[in-house]
């Protein structure tokens with residue numbers, strides 16, 4: 364459960380960043396922003412470069428997170444998309460309670 368809690372924590376950091384940047388980023392499709400990796404590893408401090416549009420799309424589903432390649436955790440999530448800069452993972456249904464807890 365700790366793992367999903369970490370991911371939710373990093374997502375909330377990224378959500379604030381996205382909200383702060385949205386008014387100042389002119390090109391939401393082209394400009395790459397440094398988000399933090401949303402993987403469950405407590406010691407991970409790696410950055411993830413995404414456009415605001417990409418970030419918004421990943422999080423249309425609250426069960427999805429963006430992580431660096433190799434940071435996915437097969438026992439709690441599945442990889443649903445692979446890009447050049449990041450992977451999109453989706454939590455297994457058994458994790459839903461943790462992910463959606465406010």
Ligand SMILES: [Zn+2]
Nearest residue numbers: 400402407434
């Ligand atoms: Zn990571």
